Amino acid sequence: MPENTSPTNLYRHSLRLLLNKDIPAWVGLWTEGGIMEFPFAPQGWPRRLEGREAIAAYMSDYPDHIDLHDFPDLKIHQTTDPSTIVAEMRGVGRLVETANPFDMTYIAVVTVREGRFTSYRDYWNPLAVQETGTDFTKGSTR
Template sequence: MTIQMTREQIRERAEGVFKNHLKYLSSGEIAAWTDLFHQEGVLDFPYGIGNFPKKVEGKKALYDYMINFPKHFSVKFYDLKFYPTEDPELVIAEFKSTGKHLETGNPYEQTYISVVQTKDGFIQVYRDFWNPMVAIESIGGKLEDFVG
Protein backbone atom coordinates (compact mmCIF):
# COMPACT_ATOMS: atom_id res chain seq x y z
CA MET A 1 0.00 0.00 0.00
CA THR A 2 1.44 3.35 -1.08
CA ILE A 3 0.77 6.36 1.11
CA GLN A 4 0.47 9.63 -0.76
CA MET A 5 1.94 12.69 0.90
CA THR A 6 0.12 16.00 0.73
CA ARG A 7 1.84 19.02 -0.80
CA GLU A 8 2.21 20.45 2.69
CA GLN A 9 3.86 17.26 3.98
CA ILE A 10 6.26 17.29 1.02
CA ARG A 11 7.08 20.96 1.71
CA GLU A 12 7.65 20.23 5.42
CA ARG A 13 9.94 17.33 4.51
CA ALA A 14 11.97 19.54 2.13
CA GLU A 15 12.25 22.32 4.73
CA GLY A 16 13.24 19.71 7.33
CA VAL A 17 16.07 18.53 5.08
CA PHE A 18 17.23 22.13 4.81
CA LYS A 19 17.10 22.62 8.59
CA ASN A 20 19.16 19.44 9.02
CA HIS A 21 21.68 20.82 6.52
CA LEU A 22 22.21 23.84 8.80
CA LYS A 23 22.29 21.68 11.94
CA TYR A 24 24.87 19.25 10.56
CA LEU A 25 27.15 21.98 9.19
CA SER A 26 27.11 23.97 12.43
CA SER A 27 27.82 20.84 14.49
CA GLY A 28 30.55 19.55 12.15
CA GLU A 29 28.65 16.36 11.23
CA ILE A 30 29.88 16.20 7.65
CA ALA A 31 29.01 12.54 7.03
CA ALA A 32 25.41 13.21 8.13
CA TRP A 33 25.40 16.38 6.02
CA THR A 34 26.54 14.41 2.96
CA ASP A 35 23.79 11.84 3.56
CA LEU A 36 21.20 14.58 2.95
CA PHE A 37 22.18 14.57 -0.75
CA HIS A 38 21.15 12.27 -3.58
CA GLN A 39 24.03 10.09 -4.81
CA GLU A 40 24.58 12.51 -7.73
CA GLY A 41 23.74 15.61 -5.67
CA VAL A 42 25.19 18.96 -6.71
CA LEU A 43 26.42 21.93 -4.67
CA ASP A 44 26.45 24.93 -7.00
CA PHE A 45 28.16 28.27 -6.28
CA PRO A 46 26.92 30.78 -8.90
CA TYR A 47 29.11 33.53 -7.43
CA GLY A 48 32.23 31.44 -6.88
CA ILE A 49 35.36 33.40 -7.74
CA GLY A 50 38.89 32.51 -8.71
CA ASN A 51 40.06 29.30 -7.06
CA PHE A 52 36.71 28.68 -5.35
CA PRO A 53 34.87 25.84 -7.09
CA LYS A 54 31.79 26.72 -9.11
CA LYS A 55 30.26 23.27 -8.62
CA VAL A 56 30.79 20.10 -6.57
CA GLU A 57 29.05 16.95 -7.84
CA GLY A 58 28.43 13.55 -6.24
CA LYS A 59 28.37 12.42 -2.62
CA LYS A 60 32.06 11.52 -2.41
CA ALA A 61 33.12 14.87 -3.88
CA LEU A 62 30.72 16.69 -1.53
CA TYR A 63 32.17 14.87 1.47
CA ASP A 64 35.75 15.53 0.36
CA TYR A 65 34.94 19.21 -0.23
CA MET A 66 33.33 19.78 3.19
CA ILE A 67 35.23 17.41 5.51
CA ASN A 68 37.67 20.10 6.66
CA PHE A 69 35.04 22.81 7.14
CA PRO A 70 34.70 22.15 10.91
CA LYS A 71 38.48 22.32 11.32
CA HIS A 72 38.53 25.84 9.89
CA PHE A 73 35.22 27.46 10.80
CA SER A 74 32.95 27.59 13.81
CA VAL A 75 29.52 28.84 12.72
CA LYS A 76 25.96 29.06 13.95
CA PHE A 77 23.06 29.80 11.64
CA TYR A 78 20.12 32.02 12.53
CA ASP A 79 17.29 34.17 11.17
CA LEU A 80 16.07 31.41 8.84
CA LYS A 81 13.19 32.37 6.55
CA PHE A 82 11.54 30.12 3.97
CA TYR A 83 9.81 31.44 0.86
CA PRO A 84 7.26 28.82 -0.27
CA THR A 85 7.12 28.03 -3.97
CA GLU A 86 4.66 26.31 -6.27
CA ASP A 87 6.89 23.21 -6.20
CA PRO A 88 6.79 21.80 -2.64
CA GLU A 89 10.18 20.10 -3.15
CA LEU A 90 11.87 23.41 -4.01
CA VAL A 91 13.21 25.30 -1.00
CA ILE A 92 14.13 28.97 -1.13
CA ALA A 93 15.69 30.07 2.13
CA GLU A 94 17.35 33.19 3.46
CA PHE A 95 19.49 33.02 6.60
CA LYS A 96 22.59 34.35 8.32
CA SER A 97 25.61 32.90 10.05
CA THR A 98 27.81 34.12 12.83
CA GLY A 99 31.12 32.58 13.70
CA LYS A 100 34.84 32.74 13.17
CA HIS A 101 37.75 31.24 11.32
CA LEU A 102 39.51 29.03 13.85
CA GLU A 103 43.11 29.73 12.76
CA THR A 104 42.88 33.52 12.36
CA GLY A 105 40.13 34.24 14.88
CA ASN A 106 38.60 36.57 12.30
CA PRO A 107 34.82 36.85 12.28
CA TYR A 108 32.69 35.02 9.74
CA GLU A 109 29.41 36.91 9.43
CA GLN A 110 27.57 35.85 6.29
CA THR A 111 24.16 36.32 4.68
CA TYR A 112 22.90 33.55 2.41
CA ILE A 113 20.13 32.91 -0.04
CA SER A 114 19.80 29.26 -1.00
CA VAL A 115 17.74 27.66 -3.74
CA VAL A 116 17.53 23.93 -3.08
CA GLN A 117 15.80 21.32 -5.22
CA THR A 118 14.93 18.20 -3.25
CA LYS A 119 13.50 14.92 -4.47
CA ASP A 120 12.01 12.28 -2.19
CA GLY A 121 13.60 13.88 0.87
CA PHE A 122 17.13 14.28 -0.52
CA ILE A 123 18.95 17.29 -1.96
CA GLN A 124 19.40 17.09 -5.73
CA VAL A 125 20.80 20.58 -6.36
CA TYR A 126 21.84 23.12 -3.74
CA ARG A 127 22.44 26.58 -5.25
CA ASP A 128 24.34 28.61 -2.66
CA PHE A 129 24.29 32.40 -3.04
CA TRP A 130 26.76 33.95 -0.61
CA ASN A 131 29.56 36.51 -0.58
CA PRO A 132 32.95 34.82 -1.10
CA MET A 133 34.72 37.98 0.10
CA VAL A 134 33.44 37.30 3.63
CA ALA A 135 35.22 33.92 3.60
CA ILE A 136 38.39 35.39 2.07
CA GLU A 137 38.56 38.11 4.72
CA SER A 138 37.82 35.61 7.49
CA ILE A 139 40.79 33.42 6.52
CA GLY A 140 42.99 36.50 6.35
CA GLY A 141 43.36 36.49 2.58
CA LYS A 142 43.07 39.08 -0.14
CA LEU A 143 41.05 38.85 -3.32
CA GLU A 144 44.28 38.80 -5.35
CA ASP A 145 45.20 35.52 -3.64
CA PHE A 146 42.16 33.82 -5.17
CA VAL A 147 41.87 35.23 -8.68
CA GLY A 148 44.11 35.11 -11.69
Protein backbone atom coordinates in the same frame (compact mmCIF):
# COMPACT_ATOMS: atom_id res chain seq x y z
CA MET B 1 15.51 11.21 7.45
CA PRO B 2 12.39 9.58 6.03
CA GLU B 3 11.77 9.73 2.28
CA ASN B 4 8.69 11.92 2.84
CA THR B 5 10.69 14.59 4.68
CA SER B 6 9.73 18.05 3.49
CA PRO B 7 12.42 20.27 1.98
CA THR B 8 11.98 22.69 4.90
CA ASN B 9 12.45 20.01 7.56
CA LEU B 10 15.43 18.49 5.74
CA TYR B 11 17.06 21.89 5.42
CA ARG B 12 16.58 22.71 9.11
CA HIS B 13 18.01 19.30 10.01
CA SER B 14 21.01 19.92 7.75
CA LEU B 15 21.77 23.19 9.57
CA ARG B 16 21.74 21.38 12.93
CA LEU B 17 24.22 18.85 11.54
CA LEU B 18 26.52 21.66 10.38
CA LEU B 19 26.36 23.29 13.82
CA ASN B 20 27.22 19.91 15.35
CA LYS B 21 30.11 19.61 12.87
CA ASP B 22 28.74 16.26 11.71
CA ILE B 23 29.84 16.55 8.10
CA PRO B 24 29.45 12.82 7.30
CA ALA B 25 25.79 12.94 8.39
CA TRP B 26 25.31 16.18 6.43
CA VAL B 27 26.74 14.56 3.30
CA GLY B 28 24.45 11.59 3.94
CA LEU B 29 21.47 13.87 3.27
CA TRP B 30 22.45 14.01 -0.43
CA THR B 31 21.44 11.81 -3.33
CA GLU B 32 24.32 10.00 -5.02
CA GLY B 33 24.08 12.34 -8.03
CA GLY B 34 23.42 15.57 -6.12
CA ILE B 35 24.75 18.85 -7.49
CA MET B 36 26.03 21.73 -5.37
CA GLU B 37 26.69 25.02 -7.13
CA PHE B 38 28.36 28.28 -6.09
CA PRO B 39 27.37 30.85 -8.74
CA PHE B 40 29.47 33.62 -7.14
CA ALA B 41 32.62 31.57 -6.46
CA PRO B 42 35.81 33.49 -7.23
CA GLN B 43 38.27 32.29 -9.82
CA GLY B 44 40.11 29.18 -8.67
CA TRP B 45 37.29 28.01 -6.41
CA PRO B 46 34.83 25.31 -7.47
CA ARG B 47 31.62 26.54 -9.04
CA ARG B 48 29.95 23.15 -9.37
CA LEU B 49 30.31 19.89 -7.47
CA GLU B 50 28.76 16.82 -9.05
CA GLY B 51 27.94 13.81 -6.91
CA ARG B 52 27.93 13.01 -3.21
CA GLU B 53 31.62 12.05 -3.27
CA ALA B 54 32.69 15.47 -4.63
CA ILE B 55 30.45 17.23 -2.10
CA ALA B 56 31.94 15.13 0.71
CA ALA B 57 35.49 16.01 -0.36
CA TYR B 58 34.61 19.70 -0.53
CA MET B 59 33.01 19.75 2.91
CA SER B 60 35.35 17.32 4.71
CA ASP B 61 37.44 19.91 6.50
CA TYR B 62 34.88 22.70 6.75
CA PRO B 63 34.91 22.62 10.60
CA ASP B 64 38.71 23.02 10.52
CA HIS B 65 38.24 26.44 8.92
CA ILE B 66 34.90 27.78 10.13
CA ASP B 67 33.50 27.17 13.60
CA LEU B 68 29.79 27.81 13.11
CA HIS B 69 27.78 28.85 16.17
CA ASP B 70 24.36 29.71 14.78
CA PHE B 71 22.21 30.40 11.74
CA PRO B 72 20.19 33.42 12.85
CA ASP B 73 17.61 35.15 10.72
CA LEU B 74 16.61 31.93 8.94
CA LYS B 75 13.71 32.42 6.56
CA ILE B 76 12.54 29.60 4.33
CA HIS B 77 10.34 30.44 1.37
CA GLN B 78 8.14 27.96 -0.45
CA THR B 79 8.15 28.04 -4.24
CA THR B 80 5.61 26.95 -6.82
CA ASP B 81 7.57 23.67 -6.98
CA PRO B 82 6.86 21.84 -3.69
CA SER B 83 10.27 20.12 -3.86
CA THR B 84 12.19 23.43 -4.01
CA ILE B 85 12.72 26.04 -1.30
CA VAL B 86 14.64 29.28 -1.05
CA ALA B 87 16.43 29.86 2.25
CA GLU B 88 17.78 33.17 3.53
CA MET B 89 20.04 33.18 6.57
CA ARG B 90 23.22 34.28 8.23
CA GLY B 91 25.94 31.92 9.34
CA VAL B 92 27.83 33.21 12.38
CA GLY B 93 30.79 31.86 14.28
CA ARG B 94 34.54 32.30 14.06
CA LEU B 95 37.36 31.56 11.66
CA VAL B 96 39.45 28.82 13.23
CA GLU B 97 42.81 29.99 11.85
CA THR B 98 42.55 33.57 13.11
CA ALA B 99 39.76 33.41 15.74
CA ASN B 100 38.19 36.37 13.91
CA PRO B 101 34.41 36.55 13.81
CA PHE B 102 32.61 34.93 10.89
CA ASP B 103 29.33 36.44 9.74
CA MET B 104 28.08 35.56 6.27
CA THR B 105 24.70 36.09 4.63
CA TYR B 106 23.49 33.29 2.39
CA ILE B 107 20.67 32.65 0.00
CA ALA B 108 20.25 29.03 -1.08
CA VAL B 109 17.95 27.49 -3.66
CA VAL B 110 17.49 23.87 -2.61
CA THR B 111 15.68 20.98 -4.28
CA VAL B 112 14.79 17.78 -2.44
CA ARG B 113 13.55 14.50 -3.89
CA GLU B 114 12.62 11.47 -1.79
CA GLY B 115 13.97 13.07 1.38
CA ARG B 116 17.44 13.93 0.02
CA PHE B 117 19.12 16.98 -1.48
CA THR B 118 19.41 16.79 -5.25
CA SER B 119 20.39 20.38 -5.97
CA TYR B 120 21.78 23.17 -3.79
CA ARG B 121 22.72 26.55 -5.26
CA ASP B 122 24.61 28.51 -2.61
CA TYR B 123 24.66 32.27 -3.18
CA TRP B 124 27.22 33.89 -0.86
CA ASN B 125 29.63 36.80 -1.08
CA PRO B 126 33.19 35.55 -1.67
CA LEU B 127 34.55 39.06 -1.10
CA ALA B 128 33.50 38.86 2.55
CA VAL B 129 35.67 35.77 3.09
CA GLN B 130 38.57 37.18 1.10
CA GLU B 131 38.52 40.28 3.31
CA THR B 132 39.19 38.10 6.37
CA GLY B 133 42.67 37.30 5.10
CA THR B 134 42.07 33.58 5.57
CA ASP B 135 43.46 31.36 2.83
CA PHE B 136 40.73 29.08 1.51
CA THR B 137 42.36 28.59 -1.88
CA LYS B 138 42.59 24.84 -1.55
CA GLY B 139 38.92 24.91 -2.61
CA SER B 140 37.56 22.56 0.03
CA THR B 141 35.92 25.24 2.16
CA ARG B 142 34.49 28.68 1.86
